[in-house]
Amino acid sequence: MSNRARSATVAAAVLAAVAAYTPSAAAQADSAFAVSASGASLMRLNTDASFVVRGTADEQAEVYSGNVAATGAGVRMLWIPQAWAFRAGKVDSFGANYWNPGSIGFGSAAFGENTRASGNHSFAAGLTTNASGDEAVALGNSGTATGDRSFSFNGTASAVGAVAIGSGAQATNDDALAMGPSSIAGGLASIVIGPSIANGNFGVAIGLQNSASGQFSVAIGKNARTANRQGSVVLGDGCAGFSSDSVYPTANNQFIARGCGGIKFFTSQNLSSGVQVAAGGGSWSSISDRNRKEHFLELDGEDVLSRLRNVPVSTWNYIAQEDSVRHMGPMAQDFSAAFGLGEDSLMINTVDIDGVNMAGVKALTTRTDALRAENEQLRAQVAAQQAEIVRMRDEQAATAARLERIEQALRAAAPRP
Template sequence: MKSILLLVLSFLLCVTLSYAQVGIGITTPRAFFNVLYGKTVLFGYDTTGTLSSQNIFYPKLIWYGSKGAFRAGGVSGGSETFASWDKNNVGAYSFASGLDTRARGDYTTSMGRTSTANGNNSTAIGNGAQADGENSTAVGNGAWAMGNYSTALGDATQASGEEATAMGLLTVASGNCALAAGNSTHAGGTNATAFGHGTRADGYASTAMGSASSAEGAYSTAMGSNSQASGDISTAMGYLTTASGRASTAMGDETRAIGDYTTAMGSFVSTDGKVGSFAMGDHDPSHSYRSSANNQMMMRFSGGYILYSSGATSQTAAIGLQIAPGGNAWTTISDSTRKENFRSVDGAGFLQKIASMRLGSWNYKGQDAKQYRHYGPMAQDFFTAFGHDALGTIGEDKSINQADFDGVNLIAIQALIKEVQQLKADNQQLRAELKASRQGGQSTQELAKKVARLEALLSTQLDTTSASLKP
């Protein structure tokens, strides 16, 4: 009976002990292991970096109850890290784990190896990562977040500006609210962005992308390879492009937009400091062309120019004009296979209409009459005379299409040729009659009068025609 009672008591004791709660500095523990508030708990050798006899640093786990701080891992004997886990070097409510990690600021987190979180509410994770600014974050190898609210991610990145972000390898974000990402990029301007390899964005709210591109002007953009946008509100895109003027734009291959409000596009062209000029060029690496006047458009295309003005579905059916390679004037597309609805016209009627038109010299309103004079008809007169045929409307009453102008001139010239040919035929006939009359005894005086009248008529007609065709 005693044996049975002893066995039962032993069983009850084991059950009681297995569910017991341990309290240190407290009489009524509320957990399996309960330490009094404000006490330090150590699992390991000591709370400092004391060396062991074998020069080994024992792993440890420390809870600083008075600060709500936690440490797990170990510290070495270096001058900077030896006492880094001492109570006086620990931030309130901080967390550090790994080797030689430091969480000095309040509410900080440090993890990895030799990472340091100095700023309040900062986080440092990795190898040698350092978060100095308040609310900053450094993650990676040697990442350094110096500015408040800054972020450094990657390898040897630096975010020194307020609210700046550096990502990648050897990137630097020194401007406030700046972003640098990639390899060796630098965002130095406030609100600036640098992406790619070796790019710099130093201007306010500037952007640099690509390889070795630089955006120095405020609100400038540089993209591509070795492009430079140094003017405010400038844009440089492509290879070795430069936009140095205010609100200038350079795009393509080795273009230069030098001068305010200039544009250079294509290859090997420059605005050459001419304000408001526009330069565009084809790919001709052996020759570089430059603008020669302010507010000038200069273009170089050795293959010619084509401008289409219709919405045809096929390019071969499109309407427009062109300059052939090496040409010096615009030519209209006039292929007979592209035309339809042919109608003949009355050439003599065209001559009569031209004879009644107002022709002379004039200048446009607002232009200097001594320098900008012109010859020609009025568009209203031209449209009244030639603006309609049997099928529809030709042109309009405020301008004259050069192709239509040439067409009217050719029709008039053709009519004159026919009249001259007829007059020549009549003259030849009269001369023949004169010769015959001399042989037949007809009055020479009478025939001479006929010839004189015919020649006078021919001269009058030629004078009228010449006057009507003056430009």
């Protein structure tokens, strides 16, 4: 018998069944077509176009029973009550066995073309998607969710609770998240957004060509890598042309940032206060614009020197550093007690100590200028006195010479005995 003849025979049988069917009084009120077996209602088509298909769940029974040709390639819609599973769409030679009994998970559903939901309570939809993990979801084009409770949209989620979203995205460890094209989250509970890699457990990589290989490390931007340094945080800018120019830490728990255009930190909403390092610079510059300041008061330089004289200065080392790492400077408590500057008595703001030092230098400069003027005045007085002494010596010499001449004249005029 040809396929056309077989189809005609089946159609005739269905029409005959419909014509011969007489629904019960209860069913006549709300159904147009019903099928039952052994007294149990299996299917009912209601007059409002809704329908119900019933069956008996049986995890031990064959997935398929009866004479429906439900395996192999084809276009069809399937309800498998024994596995309480649903299929609708198309499978071709590529996925001919995807809707066969061995590829249908209990409580699963698959829609689209060559979709496979073999995990229990799994869901697959789209084109060539595969949800083989229990409670897994695979969507899009070639999405694969093999881990239990995993989720994939165009990517591959191969571990428990993993999530992969994007073309080529891979989440290969438990609870990992890979989002964006070519993103790879290989560390436990790692997070990747964009074409980057996070193989460190609890690592985070966001941006382009970043790598968070250290445990609980963070790489953000472009060409930032944590170089297996745990706890490190790296911020990369876009000035690196090649991966070999990446920015990376040199120790565990280190914070690294690169900004070829400079780095700025603001501490107010209107950007009126903060610090910055200029492009190519090597030290912090504080924002010190006169237009961003107020309440100016004049200083008494001598008072600053007097206060500064009472601030002890010593060498010391931080407790957290090696003893060999020495520093020089005052204690914050002494500095605060002397000048009352800054926000915290346990810290010294570099702007404040620089200001004190500058005020002290200016006061000393004023002292020096006064001493220099006084010294010049004394020098002038000494010079005048020395000139007067010379004049008096000259006059004394002239007087002595005159007296000598007078004495000589008197001796010459005296009568000879």
